[in-house]
Amino acid sequence: MAQESLxxxxxxxxxxxxxxxxxxxxxxxxxxxxxxxxxxxxPPNPLHVDxxxxxxxxxxxxxxxxxxxxxxxxxxxxxxxxxPPARVGMNGGNDYEFFLPIHPGDVITTRSKIVDITERExxxxxxxxxxxxxxxxxxxGEVVGIARGTGISQY
Amino acid sequence: xxxxxxxxIEVGMEIPPYRKAVTLMELNRxxxxxxxxxxxxxxxxxxxxVARLPDVIVMGNLKYAYLxxxxxxxxxxxxxxKRLSAQYRGMDIPGPALSTEPTMICKGRVTKKYVQDGxxxxxxxxxxxxxxxxxxxxxxxxxxxxxxx
Numbered sequence: 001m002a003q004e005s006l007x008x009x010x011x012x013x014x015x016x017x018x019x020x021x022x023x024x025x026x027x028x029x030x031x032x033x034x035x036x037x038x039x040x041x042x043p044p045n046p047l048h049v050d051x052x053x054x055x056x057x058x059x060x061x062x063x064x065x066x067x068x069x070x071x072x073x074x075x076x077x078x079x080x081x082x083x084p085p086a087r088v089g090m091n092g093g094n095d096y097e098f099f100l101p102i103h104p105g106d107v108i109t110t111r112s113k114i115v116d117i118t119e120r121e122x123x124x125x126x127x128x129x130x131x132x133x134x135x136x137x138x139x140x141g142e143v144v145g146i147a148r149g150t151g152i153s154q155y
Numbered sequence: 156x157x158x159x160x161x162x163x164i165e166v167g168m169e170i171p172p173y174r175k176a177v178t179l180m181e182l183n184r185x186x187x188x189x190x191x192x193x194x195x196x197x198x199x200x201x202x203x204x205v206a207r208l209p210d211v212i213v214m215g216n217l218k219y220a221y222l223x224x225x226x227x228x229x230x231x232x233x234x235x236x237k238r239l240s241a242q243y244r245g246m247d248i249p250g251p252a253l254s255t256e257p258t259m260i261c262k263g264r265v266t267k268k269y270v271q272d273g274x275x276x277x278x279x280x281x282x283x284x285x286x287x288x289x290x291x292x293x294x295x296x297x298x299x300x301x302x303x304x
Contacts (some may be wrong), residue, residue, distance in 0.1 A: 036184070040223070045228075067239075094240065
């Protein structure tokens with residue numbers, strides 16, 4: 001017996017709707033904490049934590065690690081899909097493009113949208129795959145990167 | 156560290172592996188830094204009994220950061236990472252507290268090198284393996300490298 005799909009017309013209507021988050025100030029400490037966390041217990045690359053060192057590089061100062069982009073826009077509101085609460089949510093994949101480095105003091109605006117939603121019958125129940133896209137723009141209007149991600153919700 | 160140059164790249168060349176002993180310490184530090192407070196990465200009881208996972212699991216975003224570390228360590232400061240993708244197909248379980256035995260290892264190899272719009276590109280397949288050799292996170296990377304003058 002086929003169960004009713006969770007992807008209703010209301011859910012489908014949410015695809016492609018862009019949500020613009022409030023601008024976020026990228027603090028030096030956030031970059032340093034992130035760089036330490038992804039290297040722990042090893043020391044981070046000085047490019048991300050040592051201003052004197054970073055000044056002498058082609059970047060002219062500290063930049064965020066490229067993977068720091070996963071932390072952008074996490075606190076900003078995202079679109080709420082009209083789906084029942086999942087039993088567990090998982091990250092299915094990341095695909096990021098990097099255009100420009102992020103420096104401390106940059107102000108980043110995140111524009112997010114859902115680009116695809118699909119449903120599958122898993123071994124233990126329904127699975128919903130949500131593909132979303134986030135574009136990050138700095139205070140100069142430059143797009144510094146684009147993030148595509150797949151979320152997996154288990155029901 | 157010596158700078159890597161596009162001239163020295165051959166298709167099939169392996170990226171120096173990047174090993175990590177991942178424990179709850181690494182997960183907790185990353186949870187704070189990435190603002191990623193999710194119970195399946197924090198709470199063993201929840202992971203096992205509610206989420207029905209074997210244990211707490213390593214965040215995909217942390218595995219992503221380790222793959223990025225492998226790439227940037229290798230391509231050096233004059234190399235530029237342009238794209239990195241990773242699919243979280245399998246679970247990585249953190250090792251015991253204070254353990255220094257690697258629980259995961261990032262690997263990769265060059266699949267392509269080419270010039271486009273004056274920039275010198277390489278493409279790589281990258282992945283993470285558990286200490287048992289199971290590939291849990293396949294992915295790919297694109298970078299621009301400097302050329303010898």
